[in-house]
Amino acid sequence: MTLRWKRALLKISGEVLGGKEGPLDKGAFSFYAGEIGRARAAGAELAVVVGGGNVARGAALAFLPPTAGHTVGMLGTLLNALVLREFLLGQGIPALLMSALPVPGVAEPVDPWRAKEALAAGAVTLFAAGTGDPYVTTDTAAVIRALSVDAQVVLKASKVPGLFDDDPLRNPQAKFLPRLSHAEYLARGLRAMDGAAVAIAGENRLPIVIFQADAEGALLAALQGRRGSLIGGEG
Ligand code: UDP
Numbered sequence: 001m002t003l004r005w006k007r008a009l010l011k012i013s014g015e016v017l018g019g020k021e022g023p024l025d026k027g028a029f030s031f032y033a034g035e036i037g038r039a040r041a042a043g044a045e046l047a048v049v050v051g052g053g054n055v056a057r058g059a060a061l062a063f064l065p066p067t068a069g070h071t072v073g074m075l076g077t078l079l080n081a082l083v084l085r086e087f088l089l090g091q092g093i094p095a096l097l098m099s100a101l102p103v104p105g106v107a108e109p110v111d112p113w114r115a116k117e118a119l120a121a122g123a124v125t126l127f128a129a130g131t132g133d134p135y136v137t138t139d140t141a142a143v144i145r146a147l148s149v150d151a152q153v154v155l156k157a158s159k160v161p162g163l164f165d166d167d168p169l170r171n172p173q174a175k176f177l178p179r180l181s182h183a184e185y186l187a188r189g190l191r192a193m194d195g196a197a198v199a200i201a202g203e204n205r206l207p208i209v210i211f212q213a214d215a216e217g218a219l220l221a222a223l224q225g226r227r228g229s230l231i232g233g234e235g
Contacts, residue, residue, distance in 0.1 A: 004225035005153040007045040007119060009146035010036070011139065012157050016213065017080055018054030024083055025054075032157075033087035035219040036124055040093060044223050045119040047149050049127045049142040050084060052076030058134065070134030074101055077138060081128035082106065094123040100132030100141070112148035119149060139197035147204055153233075154206060155222050156193055157213030162229030163192055179230045182208075198231060207233035 012032055019025025036046055055076030061069035081097055088095040096118045099107035107128060108114070115125045130141040139156070146154045159169075165188070166174035180188070182202025186195055192210045201208055211218060211228025221227040 001224050001226075003042065003044055003223050005151075005223055006043065007047075007149070007151045008153045008155050008223060009047045009049060009142055009149070009151040010155050010157065010219065011049050011142035012051065012080075012084075012213075013138075014051040014053035014055060014076065014080060016157055016159065017050070017083075023054045024079070029083050029087045031214075033084065033091050033093065035213070035216075036088060037091050037093050038217065039219045039223055040122070040124065042220055042223070044220075045122070047115065047119060047125045047127060047145060047151055048081075048084070049130075049138055049145055050077050050080040051138040052078075052080060052130075055079055067134045071101075074129040074132070074134075077130055078103065078107065078128040081126045085126055088124055088126075094118075095126060096123050097126045097128060100127070100129040110145075112145075115145075115149050125149070136196060137194050139194035140200065143197045143201045143204075143206060143208075146206060147200075152207075154201065154208045155219070155228075156208060156210045157219075158192060158210050158228075159212065159214065161212045161227075162210045163190060163231075177229055179233070181234065182232050185231050193231070202232065205232065205234075207231060 017028045052073050056072045058070030058073040085095045085097045097107040098110045100110050127145045130138045163177040164174040168174040208231040209228045211222040
């Protein structure tokens with residue numbers, strides 16, 4: 001089965017990386033490294049943006065000035081990226097880690113040109129620390145990084161099968177939405193992906209797939225266009 005998109009940016013939210021034992025769930029990291037390896041073996045070039053919700057969210061740290069809270073959140077994404085890199089390397093998958101906040105000796109600075117070279121050579125490129133700026137989220141970082149490495153799609157790993165007209169975890173009658181334009185997504189006020197991120201993607205005609213990621217082979221199926229809901233993707 002051919003890939004619908006060869007170069008993709010995978011967004012993994014922190015919430016899928018945490019577990020009952022603590023914020024960093026070994027099984028989840030191992031699972032996603034395996035998924036990335038499977039997609040890579042099928043010919044995909046993958047960049048990854050990891051979230052940090054399992055460690056900290058700026059908005060939840062109300063006892064800190066917001067800029068400090070968001071910086072803590074961004075550093076949480078770096079923890080996730082460091083762990084994911086080890087799991088990728090452990091599975092024999094070459095991986096590069098770039099951070100939007102400088103941590104010399106641990107991660108390289110974000111460099112889209114170097115990232116593109118690495119992707120073309122078959123390495124997975126992990127982008128940590130979001131955009132490096134407070135007040136936005138890693139969804140926005142995912143769209144910006146996707147555009148800067150010429151990814152053809154953003155694939156957002158979700159706990160539910162895609163987009164719905166209501167929260168499917170609370171309302172079993174919620175209707176699945178297989179396809180929407182960016183403008184329709186924004187007009188409906190949906191929340192699976194941040195509005196700011198979807199707006200930037202729309203301006204740049206970058207499609208976004210929201211897909212349930214917790215089954216083996218799900219990432220590859222999403223890359224083949226067989227899984228999830230598609231935002232945009234016209235033409
Ligand atoms: N964050 C930020 N700037 C960014 C990306 C993230 O300030 O460019 C902070 C923000 O406080 C956010 C936290 O880092 O709440 C964790 O990121 P996010 O909430 O996007 O993680 P996810 O929900 O995907 O796990």
